[in-house]
Amino acid sequence: MSQRGVDVTKPYERLNREQIELVHRTSLDLLENPGILCYNQECVTMLEKAGAKVKATREGEHDAWWVSIPEKIIKQALDTAPSKVVLGARDPENKIVMEAEGTRVHFGTGSETNYWLEIEAETFVSKIDGREEVFPVMKKNRGNLEYLCRSAHLSEQLENLDFFLRNVNVQDSDITGENKDVNMFFAALNHTTKPIVSGISSLDQLEKVIDMAELIAGGKEELLKNPLITFITSVIKSPLQVVDETAEKLMAISRKNLPVIISTSPQGGSTAPIEEFGMMAQVNAEVLAGIAINQLSNPGAPVIYGAVPVRARMDDLHDMYGVPEFCHYNIDCAQMARYYQVPCYSTAGVADAKIPGVQAAVEKMFTYTSVPSSAPDLVHYAFGLLDKTQTFSPEQAVLENHQIGMVKALYAGSKIEPQDADRIKSMIGEVMASPYKLYARYARKMLRRGEIFPGFPFEGDSEDQDHTLLVAHEKMKELEQVEPKYLPEDVCKSIFEKIPGLLPRLNPYSK
Amino acid sequence: MGDKIIERIVENVLQGRRNKDDEGIEEDYIGEPGVAELVQEALDNGIDTNTILLEGLSKGMEQVGEKYETGEYFIPDMLTAAEAVEAGMTVMEPHLASEGGSGGKGKVIMATVEKDLHDIGKNLVSIMLKGAGFNVVDMGIDVPAARIVEAAEEENADLIGLSALLNTTMTNMEDVVKELDKKGLHDKVKVIIGGAPTSDDFAAEIGADGYGKDAFAAIRIAENLIQAGGTK
Ligand code: B12
Numbered sequence: 001m002s003q004r005g006v007d008v009t010k011p012y013e014r015l016n017r018e019q020i021e022l023v024h025r026t027s028l029d030l031l032e033n034p035g036i037l038c039y040n041q042e043c044v045t046m047l048e049k050a051g052a053k054v055k056a057t058r059e060g061e062h063d064a065w066w067v068s069i070p071e072k073i074i075k076q077a078l079d080t081a082p083s084k085v086v087l088g089a090r091d092p093e094n095k096i097v098m099e100a101e102g103t104r105v106h107f108g109t110g111s112e113t114n115y116w117l118e119i120e121a122e123t124f125v126s127k128i129d130g131r132e133e134v135f136p137v138m139k140k141n142r143g144n145l146e147y148l149c150r151s152a153h154l155s156e157q158l159e160n161l162d163f164f165l166r167n168v169n170v171q172d173s174d175i176t177g178e179n180k181d182v183n184m185f186f187a188a189l190n191h192t193t194k195p196i197v198s199g200i201s202s203l204d205q206l207e208k209v210i211d212m213a214e215l216i217a218g219g220k221e222e223l224l225k226n227p228l229i230t231f232i233t234s235v236i237k238s239p240l241q242v243v244d245e246t247a248e249k250l251m252a253i254s255r256k257n258l259p260v261i262i263s264t265s266p267q268g269g270s271t272a273p274i275e276e277f278g279m280m281a282q283v284n285a286e287v288l289a290g291i292a293i294n295q296l297s298n299p300g301a302p303v304i305y306g307a308v309p310v311r312a313r314m315d316d317l318h319d320m321y322g323v324p325e326f327c328h329y330n331i332d333c334a335q336m337a338r339y340y341q342v343p344c345y346s347t348a349g350v351a352d353a354k355i356p357g358v359q360a361a362v363e364k365m366f367t368y369t370s371v372p373s374s375a376p377d378l379v380h381y382a383f384g385l386l387d388k389t390q391t392f393s394p395e396q397a398v399l400e401n402h403q404i405g406m407v408k409a410l411y412a413g414s415k416i417e418p419q420d421a422d423r424i425k426s427m428i429g430e431v432m433a434s435p436y437k438l439y440a441r442y443a444r445k446m447l448r449r450g451e452i453f454p455g456f457p458f459e460g461d462s463e464d465q466d467h468t469l470l471v472a473h474e475k476m477k478e479l480e481q482v483e484p485k486y487l488p489e490d491v492c493k494s495i496f497e498k499i500p501g502l503l504p505r506l507n508p509y510s511k
Numbered sequence: 512m513g514d515k516i517i518e519r520i521v522e523n524v525l526q527g528r529r530n531k532d533d534e535g536i537e538e539d540y541i542g543e544p545g546v547a548e549l550v551q552e553a554l555d556n557g558i559d560t561n562t563i564l565l566e567g568l569s570k571g572m573e574q575v576g577e578k579y580e581t582g583e584y585f586i587p588d589m590l591t592a593a594e595a596v597e598a599g600m601t602v603m604e605p606h607l608a609s610e611g612g613s614g615g616k617g618k619v620i621m622a623t624v625e626k627d628l629h630d631i632g633k634n635l636v637s638i639m640l641k642g643a644g645f646n647v648v649d650m651g652i653d654v655p656a657a658r659i660v661e662a663a664e665e666e667n668a669d670l671i672g673l674s675a676l677l678n679t680t681m682t683n684m685e686d687v688v689k690e691l692d693k694k695g696l697h698d699k700v701k702v703i704i705g706g707a708p709t710s711d712d713f714a715a716e717i718g719a720d721g722y723g724k725d726a727f728a729a730i731r732i733a734e735n736l737i738q739a740g741g742t743k
Contacts, residue, residue, distance in 0.1 A: 060651025
């Protein structure tokens with residue numbers, strides 16, 4: 001069992017059994033007709049061998065194949081897909097163990113933001129009465145390796161953060177297609193002892209990244225037992241298209257026996273139907289197609305149902321997250337994954353808001369409270385993600401650590417137990433008989449035991465200004481001072497010797 | 512009679528109906544002639560292409576634009592209207608060709624650059640450009656620079672529109688500009704770019720002729736560049 005996350009003991013069921021089966025049936029029908037449009041020949045051949053019907057076509061500048069996938073392929077894939085998947089971690093205490101019947105929800109970062117939001121406290125003088133006020137001043141900077149390291153280090157400190165999905169895109173001038181992945185993985189692995197989740201930008205680097213993880217885990221077998229790294233592959237381009245390059249990555253990763261998240265992100269209203277049924281039929285079919293490719297490549301390989309269904313904004317077709325439809329789609333997906341007994345990767349937290357503030361707080365709290373109710377195993381896009389995944393704010397991440405704490409507390413099971421009835425009655429009797437009739441003294445024990453949730457820790461003391469962000473900024477700076485838990489020196493040494501492409505400035509011992 | 516047909520073209524552009532099988536925004540449209548059928552009917556009745564274009568299709572699109580401005584219409588409404596206009600343009604194409612016209616405001620090659628698969632934004636721009644009366648050849652996604660320039664040459668295009676959503680692929684836009692320069696075509700074929708990581712500055716840096724933050728900007732810039740170029 002996982003130590004981390006929160007056990008949502010009675011998952012909310014939005015769909016009843018008939019609806020789940022209807023979605024399932026409709027997805028299967030779609031996979032047969034129209035089928036998927038696959039751009040990867042090896043994948044097509046593999047599906048054809050397994051019994052799919054294939055027809056070659058041309059889409060724009062590319063060869064493609066219509067693949068009609070029969071039910072038996074999906075059924076077989078779901079049979080061989082393991083129902084228990086482990087996300088390993090440098091610190092074994094941080095492992096995430098996901099089981100078919102499990103209802104533990106874990107929260108992690110997400111996306112690959114182009115920008116890092118830098119916040120500084122600056123003093124302004126009022127033109128009206130000359131009064132001085134401090135305001136947060138914000139500046140968006142391009143993401144880079146140093147920011148990624150800072151983010152991983154901060155993630156280590158946030159107690160409600162359960163896994164680290166590389167969340168800042170690195171745009172340093174010395175980062176190229178040939179060295180990006182090794183450096184991103186190293187930056188993450190060297191700054192947090194929690195499970196690492198990431199996509200891989202180039203297949204050429206897969207071996208190197210795995211070699212690095214093996215050096216840290218202590219060998220090939222050890223890495224399989226404690227898979228420190230989990231991959232995400234966005235193998236589907238909605239609607240129902242299998243992308244050439246990502247299909248290749250998915251097949252290669254599957255053969256390595258490391259956990260992989262099949263991620264698809266259809267946008268209701270543009271690349272998928274906006275209505276719940278249409279969205280669900282399609283997104284579920286897309287994930288099933290991905291799982292089929294994964295299981296055909298390597299039956300029994302650890303796989304995660306990763307649906308990231310979102311809604312389109314109606315004024316510009318950008319993604320929209322803080323809306324009820326988004327929550328409906330995601331709750332339904334968690335139910336589908338549970339029906340298939342495959343672990344689920346879901347989404348909450350990301351805001352449409354560009355900066356921390358009222359809009360961000362409303363949107364985030366809305367998805368944080370609703371989506372986890374259905375008990376998906378993993379919730380990504382949490383912690384500091386703004387502007388529909390374009391911007392990361394560390395202060396916002398610190399604020400959300402508390403929001404997620406609230407959510408975890410909210411879903412923790414009830415403690416109404418028969419053995420406490422007598423104690424409760426006598427407590428109420430005693431208070432009734434006392435002069436002030438107050439229960440305060442009885443709250444103390446729970447308070448000491450840490451069973452009473454603390455108040456909002458970022459409350460400012462101003463009467464006319466919201467200082468929340470400034471308080472969070474101070475907290476963030478404090479957390480940044482904590483000494484990082486770097487990899488041991490000998491491990492770093494052998495990594496830098498054996499893994500080509502690592503930038504020397506990432507080595508904490510060479511300074 | 513003619514006026515009635517033109518009015519119905521405008522109405523059906525507003526309803527976003529390409530043909531008789533399409534539904535409209537309001538109920539009870541299915542089975543009624545859509546823009547394609549109405550344009551055909553107008554042509555059969557001897558109404559000239561210019562009238563159909565200006566009084567019918569463009570006017571409908573203008574009204575759609577106004578409704579978007581006032582918040583009555585949304586992007587999906589704009590897109591479906593633009594598709595209806597395109598359906599009408601397709602019917603008119605052979606007539607426009609025989610009249611010796613270029614078919615609209617000019618020819619645009621649209622593509623998402625090499626190694627990039629994002630196309631929601633690019634498609635939006637393509638559809639809206641078509642709706643605004645441009646003749647758009649959309650080459651799809653992941654298109655190498657050389658192919659884009661080749662197509663621009665073959666199609667005798669006025670403009671190339673490039674889209675990139677990844678900071679790793681936006682650099683491929685520069686290859687298109689370079690290839691045009693190399694072939695001495697850049698005077699004739701202008702390049703506009705767009706997509707989240709790009710910017711005005713980036714366009715200037717790589718020698719592109721314009722940057723558009725959205726589909727409306729794309730139309731504006733395309734119109735300005737093509738007018739300035741005076742090719743048609
Ligand atoms: C949808 C999406 C996908 C879909 C694409 C589906 C499709 N049919 O296009 C899928 C799932 C396939 C996908 C895959 C990937 N994606 Co993606 N994706 C997005 C997402 C969420 C939305 C993009 C979008 O469609 N926006 C809506 C449209 C309407 O807006 P737009 O594209 O900006 O277009 C408008 C303007 O820019 C402009 N415009 C666009 N083109 C042009 C052209 C001209 C000429 C002009 C004038 C104007 C113009 O007008 C448009 C209309 O207003 C963005 C996040 C974001 N917030 O942008 C990430 C994002 C772009 N993806 C990202 C990444 C990393 C990827 C992947 C590498 C894997 C992954 N981690 O998910 C792969 C890469 C695949 C590849 N090789 O291209 C990152 C990019 C970071 C970076 N490196 O720069 C982003 C920013 C998400 C993130 N924060 O992590 N993605």
